[in-house]
Amino acid sequence: MYIRKDHRLDNHDAMLALVEAHALGAWVVPCAEGLVANHVPFLLDRSRGAHGTLIGHVARANPVWRQLEGSSASIVMFRGPQAYITPNWYPGKAEHGKVVPTWDYAVVHAHGLARAVEERDWLLDMLERLTHAHEAAQPRPWRVSDAPAEYIEKLLGAIVGIEIPIARLEGKLKASQDEAVRDRMGTVHGLQALAGAGDMALLVAGALDRKEGL
Template sequence: MTYLPPHFEETDAATLHALVGAYPLATWVVSHQGELLVNHIPFLLDAQRGEHGTLVGHVARANPVWQALGEGASSVAVFTGAQAYVSPSWYPGKLVHGKAVPTWNYATVHAHGVPQAFDDRVRLLDLVTRLTQVHEASQAQPWQVLDAPADYIDSMLKAIVGIEIPVQRWVGKWKVSQNRPVADRQGVVAGLSAQGTAAALQMAALVQQKTRP
């Protein structure tokens, strides 16, 4: 279970899917025989497959996690988006009453589901082709799977196993200062904006979005 105060809960499907697309590397946790198997896997979301969409990715065949999936193991894929430290010195209220402490803001999405493994060559080739097209799209000269020799691609496909997770439940948590007065939220936006880093600016934008009426 996730600690999720109502004011931090995000339920808009488009917002959740957007974070998964922008931050595709998930911390994937599988429950197996009393242990938690933890891996870091980039997933693609096929939002049109299944009631809540389907995540697809792959692991090395040498990774034992895929062999644990035949037992209907439950799992969660955690996607972490923007995150930033928040200083109490940014709160105007601190100057009035001093009742302020540091905190950490973040946006995260949890995708719960029972994963399945597959090693069909056609499906694997389709998967790696889609992954490549998505992540090479920003390159000046995008690399394509067909750029590599066919026998080399065949050997690489034999070394991986596909993972598919029909999502049963999404949990979105946007901890972006909603529990603070508007003046304090505006102070957080100003403080983060002054830092000027990409991470700080991303979080400032999220705080600003939740501050608007």
């Protein structure tokens, strides 16, 4: 991934937090017919490895797991907040007009060797942990054990686990760092007024504070 120096996200905890908060990863792996992409909700196990280990599953009918020869180099892309940035938010538009649109976003790429896992106990543990993580905010969290045992056993036979120990993380935060300070402040205000863009506004404001000491 191309990353300009001022867009590089080096904070390790921030990268892991983005992965956890935006768990649906775009997993790309080379297979016999070329690059294959799948969208997989991953759980990050921080306790395993320097950067953690991603665990998830695909349908047994999905041919990707059969094409993992032992272990295959993979990249999983996690996209955080993102937003289109209009020049209408920039004071510079009225002052000199030398402004153009852009797109702000935060992404993390996790690199590692993927392997398929078929062991029944591993699969059940993965499903329980994945469910626990994503049901935690529910008033009455659903548990795997809430479903009939024979139904769960049938489903276990229909999936294959995917495990990717993370060997390297790349993070990119494009948060208007290359714009004039006043225009960046205008972007924060514009995003704050835009429905669904609050998280991106916080990232732009945070990048502004860190760089300018405001």
